Amino acid sequence: MRRLLIGVVLVLLVYAVWGYARGVPAPASAVGSIDAQKARERGAELGEKAALAGEKIKAAASDAATTTKIKAKMALDEIVKARAIDVSTDGSTVTVSGTVHSRAEHDRALLLARETAGVITVKDRLSLVAER
Numbered sequence: 111m112r113r114l115l116i117g118v119v120l121v122l123l124v125y126a127v128w129g130y131a132r133g134v135p136a137p138a139s140a141v142g143s144i145d146a147q148k149a150r151e152r153g154a155e156l157g158e159k160a161a162l163a164g165e166k167i168k169a170a171a172s173d174a175a176t177t178t179k180i181k182a183k184m185a186l187d188e189i190v191k192a193r194a195i196d197v198s199t200d201g202s203t204v205t206v207s208g209t210v211h212s213r214a215e216h217d218r219a220l221l222l223a224r225e226t227a228g229v230i231t232v233k234d235r236l237s238l239v240a241e242r
Contacts, residue, residue, distance in 0.1 A: 121149045121150075121153055169201070172228075173199040173200060173201070174199075176199040176204065176226060176228055176229065177197050177198065177199045177204075179226050179227075180197045180199075180204065180206075180222060180223050180226050180229075181197055183222040183226070184197075184219060184222055187218060187222060189214055189215050189218040190210075190215055190218050190219045190222065191210070191211070191215065194208045194209050194210070195207070195208035195209075195210070195219055195236070196208050197223065199229075202228055202229060202230035202231065203229075203230065203231040203232075203233065204223050204226070204229050204231070204232050204233070205232075205233040205235055206219055206220060206223050206232060206233070206234060206235060206236055207235035207236060208235075208236060208237070209236070209237050209238075209239050210236050210237070210238055210239070211238075211239060211240075212238075213238065216236050216238055219236060220232055220234055220236075
């Protein structure tokens with residue numbers, strides 16, 4: 111029932127926007143005069159776009175959550191200096207970049223990224239620099 115109501119509202123909205131764009135005001139009794147096929151096609155098109163946008167938002171939120179988990183692990187770790195390391199996530203692939211001051215810090219940063227749930231691949235872009 112809810113989907114039907116949303117569909118009817120969407121059809122009316124599409125018709126009103128379409129009429130406004132053509133410079134024709136939508137009459138109060140426009141429901142009976144809507145070209146049903148065009149309205150269905152436009153509604154389906156908008157529904158598909160909304161679904162794709164929802165999936166992109168979901169993926170971006172998942173990537174951000176993974177990045178945040180890894181950065182939090184690094185911030186709490188005694189070996190890794192998290193402020194000098196950047197983490198980016200694209201699906202199940204994590205890229206760790208920045209500078210580290212020891213091999214132990216390098217290995218620990220990569221381990222923290224690898225052992226995070228959902229991570230399959232870790233790209234190592236860390237640079238080892240000598241301490242001053």
